[in-house]
Amino acid sequence: MAVRQGYELSALTVHYGQAHSREVDSARAVASALGIQHRVVNVSFFRDLAWYSALTHPEEFRLPQDRAPAADIPITYVPLRNTFFLTLAAAFLESEALSRIERGGVRELSATIFVAANAIDYSGYPDCRPEFYRAAVETLRLGSKLGTQYGIPFEVQTPLIDKSKAGIVRLAVEAGAPLEHTWSCYEGGERPCGRCDSCQLRAKGFAEAGVPDPALT
């Protein structure tokens, strides 16, 4: 969607010491299929800070199976993960923007971060909700030279946040997104496990959209 809107894009993948790197490989394949710059940063130290999570310490916590969504925030929540991701993206974006302003004399630019967070058919993560992103852009504005000296706010676009998984599948098909390279499973196997929260939500989305999942074929 961002490519279609004509943005000059740079993709950032954060490898944060989660159980497996399967989703990093998938991100690389997606960026390559779209022909956009892609940067992977390895922040495995984050696993030691945000240690209370089944995604950063799978040996200590069991992944929930066949869990009813909508209960408490599950153990797959990674402490402050999206705040962390957003800050990394913003630091890179601000560096690029300041360089263009102070060295290139550019005066008009937007500083936009696209995040594919989703607050429908999800696992109840607090950092996937619109109110979190509204607060975060204000923090980024107040904590940055870009926001305070140049008056250029950060914008966070979350085009999928209010879409059902079926709606996301339909949007992806319309946009010609490389769905075959995407990965949702919490496990890092050759193929999706089909049982974790994330696999179940994905399967439900494809089923409701009436589209076969190209990652399963």
Add this chain to the structure above:
Amino acid sequence: MAVRQGYELSALTVHYGQAHSREVDSARAVASALGIQHRVVNVSFFRDLAWYSALTHPEEFRLPQDRAPAADIPITYVPLRNTFFLTLAAAFLESEALSRIERGGVRELSATIFVAANAIDYSGYPDCRPEFYRAAVETLRLGSKLGTQYGIPFEVQTPLIDKSKAGIVRLAVEAGAPLEHTWSCYEGGERPCGRCDSCQLRAKGFAEAGVPDPALT
């Protein structure tokens, strides 16, 4: 000050790929002198993201010398550095807190981060101001399980934020802080350079407080 208030403390030092590691050594010495746990995380990858700064890329940018404070935010500003630091501290703090709540049955706890930011006699950094920290705690609350499921907000204490450098020196002397182990200089030499913004502000503070700087003796 935090030790005196009776907090159970854990110190976090972030080595973020700045020009030198002299201040990391100093932080280690300070924590050791106070007898508190200390954790150093190496996040040198951050240098590549927050690249537009004389602190992360000294070979590209000259450090300002004898600069009049109060001008524009200087090139020593590191994009989103304090947002990044605060997020790391909060992720660790939230992990510890969730563990005590969910495994230890603890119901009452506070989640407090002490930051020595200062917005007087400083270099004009946006992420040293009270309004930044006010926005940040709201983002942390909304983006966390601790804040949203358990209703425990993050608190950020910035006891030095409205103090002059002379006031900070006086507070430190009263509290018996190990000033001899502290480091302010932007350069990484054996001894402070005496010329950078940070050295000048420090010298002014000690002079106004009428106290000799024990790090210079």
